[in-house]
Amino acid sequence: MTRIVVLTGAGISAESGVPTFRGADGLWEGHRIEDVATPEAYERNPDTVLAFYDARRRAVEAVAPNAAHRALARLEEAIGGDLLVVTQNVDDLHERAGTRDLVHMHGELRRALCTGCGARPGWEGDLIHRPPCPECGERMLRPDVVWFGEMPYDLDCIENAVVACDVFASIGTSGSVYPAAGFAALAAAFGARTVELNLEPSDALVPFDDARAGPATELVPAWVEELIAART
16 A cells, blocks of 8 residues: 655646746736735735635636646546645645545635634635625625635644655645645655656755656656556
8 A cells, every 4th residue: 555645736727727826926916915815914905805816716617627637536546545635726626627535725715714603615606795604694704715824724634644655746836835845854754755746846845756847737647657557
């Protein structure tokens, strides 16, 4: 049995047309990060923040999973519970490709978070009009997206899986945002083989055992086929 943890970042969805979190100009979709991705921004100007994420939710609906997403779903189909996919992305492209054992450590665009009762209902529509929470009825819904200064979801679950895995793969992530940036080093410290599949080398704390540069739509399917072939 080979236990595999895969961490995915913005690079895997970029090839489907989802903009990366931070562009070369330091902006996200034309906005300063401080204006749309912090609790303080939401307190200061909630309409701007809600409108921004409503637009992101609609934009993601118009794109489709790519070959890298589909390859990871194929890997899960082949090895079942020996694979955990951890994504930093808030889109649902992994799910639409077929992946089921998935952790969204930074939340999901298709969920809302009630700041009153803490419910996290699935959500398809806009939040700008302050719809009521389906659990408590209060009009206190915000995007269920982890902003700077907030704690990512399921860290204990993720770290336990990373410590126990035999192979850790980082796909399409810069290696500069913590705590996700420390997962590869943690896996290596506990004896896992580490793999990086990225458009260009990341800012990793420690060198990967196997680092491959190129588009995720090319690298991930090839890597998955290698893994499946090795198990047969």
